[in-house]
Amino acid sequence: xxxxxxxxxxxxxxxxxxxxxxxxxxxxxxxxxxxxxxxxxxxxxxxxxxxxxxxxxxxxxxxxxxxxxxxxxxxxxxxxxxxxxxxxxxxxxxxxxxxxxxxxxxxxxxxxxxxxxxxxxxxxxxxxxxxxxxxxxxxxxxxxxxxxxxxxxxxxxxxxxxxxxxxxxxxxxxxxxxxxxxxxxxxxxxxxxxxxxxxxxxxxxxxxxxxxxxxxxxxxxxxxxxxxxxxxxxxxxxxxxxxxxxxxxxxxxxxxxxxxxxxxxxxxxxxxxxxxxxxxxxxx
Amino acid sequence: xxxxxxxxxxxxxxxxxxxxxxxxxxxxxxxxxxxxxxxxxxxxxxxxxxxxxxxxxxxxxxxxxxxxxxxxxxxxxxxxxxxxxxxxxxxxxxxxxxxxxxxxxxxxxxxxxxxxxxxxxxxxxxxxxxxxxxxxxxxxxxxxxxxxxxxxxxxxxxxxxxxxxxx
Numbered sequence: 001x002x003x004x005x006x007x008x009x010x011x012x013x014x015x016x017x018x019x020x021x022x023x024x025x026x027x028x029x030x031x032x033x034x035x036x037x038x039x040x041x042x043x044x045x046x047x048x049x050x051x052x053x054x055x056x057x058x059x060x061x062x063x064x065x066x067x068x069x070x071x072x073x074x075x076x077x078x079x080x081x082x083x084x085x086x087x088x089x090x091x092x093x094x095x096x097x098x099x100x101x102x103x104x105x106x107x108x109x110x111x112x113x114x115x116x117x118x119x120x121x122x123x124x125x126x127x128x129x130x131x132x133x134x135x136x137x138x139x140x141x142x143x144x145x146x147x148x149x150x151x152x153x154x155x156x157x158x159x160x161x162x163x164x165x166x167x168x169x170x171x172x173x174x175x176x177x178x179x180x181x182x183x184x185x186x187x188x189x190x191x192x193x194x195x196x197x198x199x200x201x202x203x204x205x206x207x208x209x210x211x212x213x214x215x216x217x218x219x220x221x222x223x224x225x226x227x228x229x230x231x232x233x234x235x236x237x238x239x240x241x242x243x244x245x246x247x248x249x250x251x252x253x254x255x256x257x258x259x260x261x262x263x264x265x266x267x268x269x270x271x272x273x274x275x276x277x278x279x280x281x282x283x284x
Numbered sequence: 285x286x287x288x289x290x291x292x293x294x295x296x297x298x299x300x301x302x303x304x305x306x307x308x309x310x311x312x313x314x315x316x317x318x319x320x321x322x323x324x325x326x327x328x329x330x331x332x333x334x335x336x337x338x339x340x341x342x343x344x345x346x347x348x349x350x351x352x353x354x355x356x357x358x359x360x361x362x363x364x365x366x367x368x369x370x371x372x373x374x375x376x377x378x379x380x381x382x383x384x385x386x387x388x389x390x391x392x393x394x395x396x397x398x399x400x401x402x403x404x405x406x407x408x409x410x411x412x413x414x415x416x417x418x419x420x421x422x423x424x425x426x427x428x429x430x431x432x433x434x435x436x437x438x439x440x441x442x443x444x445x446x447x448x449x450x451x
């Protein structure tokens with residue numbers, strides 16, 4: 001299908017985008033890579049009166065590393081994957097990003113676009129939540145940072161207000177080790193369920209903390225603190241018990257591709273595998 | 285900051301296969317439709333129109349991209365390469381010849397997109413493994429071949445290109 005008619009502005013500055021948002025509000029959409037919004041426009045699931053194109057907007061790219069690592073909202077997924085610093089400092093992204101879409105969509109898709117879109121099965125929202133990162137939002141009133149825990153509110157729904165835009169994503173540097181496993185019907189498809197793990201071990205090699213995140217299970221990515229399971233080494237028994245316990249606390253979605261019971265089962269199995277991957281990495 | 289009205293056509297200029305072109309598009313016109321209907325370059329195919337099937341894949345400023353989830357007005361000033369850039373007259377390039385040698389197409393609908401993806405992919409990954417080729421191909425749907433011929437063709441083309449580069 002073809003989209004309904006929309007006005008189009010190629011914004012050259014953040015200031016321009018914010019002026020347009022203030023004027024148009026809910027009637028405007030922000031076009032990043034277009035890997036989700038493009039299909040929604042073409043299928044007429046989105047019928048905005050104005051499309052604001054961010055692809056040539058200054059100040060939305062790049063990667064800077066101070067305490068946290070900050071990625072510009074318009075950083076392309078392929079650019080991120082080719083950045084040695086980002087992949088080294090945020091190893092969970094290095095593990096998860098090859099599962100995002102395809103070679104031909106990562107080239108265009110952006111980090112900020114995926115996080116703004118907030119598909120419940122998407123990898124980047126899951127990683128940001130698991131690591132406890134933040135989203136930077138800007139409006140004419142100034143900027144604010146929202147923790148990932150508060151940002152994702154439901155299916156394609158976030159804490160972003162109509163007059164705000166995402167300008168950057170903050171990825172905390174976490175010590176420890178990481179795992180990422182997802183199950184999809186075909187390589188590059190939406191994940192039925194994905195598990196992301198960050199674990200911290202104490203001096204004796206026992207689990208001390210971290211988080212286990214699950215995507216594609218509930219209407220938004222969810223993450224669980226691993227502190228309550230601390231005190232023992234992460235072996236197969238512990239991984240099985242932790243993942244099963246956490247899977248039991250989820251309230252999975254039921255849809256045409258997978259029912260709730262299957263998603264809960266996947267959460268347990270993939271959570272365990274992701275924990276074992278992280279533990280294996282810590283042991284090596 | 286120019287606001288392009290949704291109800292009128294606007295001039296769009298781009299370089300396609302090394303040649304400057306100009307056409308007219310409403311903001312909602314897909315880049316793929318612009319290439320076909322404004323510029324007459326029918327080699328780029330339009331399949332699903334939501335970024336899944338890969339038939340419309342072209343190179344935009346050297347980057348393999350879907351041309352159905354981008355709008356023509358976005359590509360104003362860009363440099364595009366389509367399947368028409370590959371052959372030299374009637375002489376197929378190495379990748380196209382490998383597709384022919386390996387029965388890597390039947391109906392040909394998906395072929396243009398796959399050729400453009402593979403062109404960029406082999407530039408970046410000159411000696412790919414079969415797994416890498418198959419992962420790249422996950423972004424394309426072929427309903428005729430079962431993919432084996434396509435995988436063989438791309439691996440063969442990588443061999444041909446590697447020899448060409450060594451010489």
